[in-house]
Amino acid sequence: MKIKTCKHEAHNSNFSQRLKWALEKIQEKKLRITNPRKEILAILAESRKPLSSDEVFKLLKKGKSDLVTVYRSLTTMEELGILRKHDLGDSVRRYELAQEEHHHHHYIHCRSCGSVEAFEGCAFEQVIYKSLKNKGYQHIQHNLDVQAICSACA
Ligand SMILES: [Zn+2]
Ligand SMILES: [Zn+2]
Ligand SMILES: [Zn+2]
Numbered sequence: 001m002k003i004k005t006c007k008h009e010a011h012n013s014n015f016s017q018r019l020k021w022a023l024e025k026i027q028e029k030k031l032r033i034t035n036p037r038k039e040i041l042a043i044l045a046e047s048r049k050p051l052s053s054d055e056v057f058k059l060l061k062k063g064k065s066d067l068v069t070v071y072r073s074l075t076t077m078e079e080l081g082i083l084r085k086h087d088l089g090d091s092v093r094r095y096e097l098a099q100e101e102h103h104h105h106h107y108i109h110c111r112s113c114g115s116v117e118a119f120e121g122c123a124f125e126q127v128i129y130k131s132l133k134n135k136g137y138q139h140i141q142h143n144l145d146v147q148a149i150c151s152a153c154a
Pocket of ligand 3: 104105106122123124125142144
């Protein structure tokens with residue numbers, strides 16, 4: 001699947017900040033920082049689009065891990081709120097870092113041609129997040145993937 005990735009300048013500068021966030025989350029959740037987990041998080045921190053377990057596996061250094069370990073790590077870290085899972089309409093699970101308070105992505109996919117595009121700006125973060133925090137909620141996660149008919153197909 002071809003995904004039009006986000007061109008936001010945040011990606012040029014905050015790789016180490018994103019990775020640091022993820023590693024802190026791992027410790028907070030009492031998971032061990034294993035080499036595979038660290039490498040997977042580095043790959044996701046660098047990526048401008050969500051990646052499937054196959055794609056993450058291909059980007060890992062050869063022989064460092066196996067597909068089952070990658071799959072399990074992704075699932076575990078998603079359950080703990082470190083990763084965000086995306087459903088882009090082709091029943092492949094893709095993951096990216098689940099940062100809420102920094103730059104993050106949502107996707108819109110066309111039901112007709114299947115094109116996928118990241119969009120900037122998150123209403124949840126801008127409007128809802130603050131009010132939930134004021135009510136005392138913490139460790140907030142949200143999922144939002146949008147379907148539509150794109151302008152080329154309309
Ligand atoms: Zn972006
Ligand atoms: Zn379309
Ligand atoms: Zn959001």
